[in-house]
Amino acid sequence: MSRQGFALLLVTVAISCAALWACGGGGGGRASSATPTAGTKGASRETAGARVFRTQCAGCHGTRGQGNLAPSLIGIENRLSVADQTAVVQNGRGLMPAFTTKLTAAEIAAVVDYTRTQLH
Numbered sequence: 001m002s003r004q005g006f007a008l009l010l011v012t013v014a015i016s017c018a019a020l021w022a023c024g025g026g027g028g029g030r031a032s033s034a035t036p037t038a039g040t041k042g043a044s045r046e047t048a049g050a051r052v053f054r055t056q057c058a059g060c061h062g063t064r065g066q067g068n069l070a071p072s073l074i075g076i077e078n079r080l081s082v083a084d085q086t087a088v089v090q091n092g093r094g095l096m097p098a099f100t101t102k103l104t105a106a107e108i109a110a111v112v113d114y115t116r117t118q119l120h
Helices: 003-024 048-061 082-091 105-117
Strands: none
Touching (some): 082 105
C-alpha cells in the first residue's frame, strides 16, 4: 500500500470512530435519570425522551433531529412504524450502534415517542 493510501485509510478510520463515538454518546453506561434543564430560575424538567435524545442521539441526528452525521428524524413517524423504529434503536442499523446495553426499555420507548411527537 502506498504512503498516500495508508494515510487516507487512517483518516477514514479516525472519522468513522469519531462518528460512532458521537452517535453512542461516548459513555459506557446507561443514561442517567431526568435532570432539570439548566439555565433559568425554576427551570422546567426535561422529559425522559428529550434527555435521551439530547445525550444519545443529537450528536449524529442533530439537536432538532434535522440530521447531521446520520439521517433526519423529522417525520420519522411517516417512514417507520413504532415497532420498526424501536427495533432500529435496540439493534442499530448501518453505522448506528445498538442501544440495548446503554438504555433501558423505558428509555428506548421514551426516545422513540419523543422523536415521533416532538421533532417537527
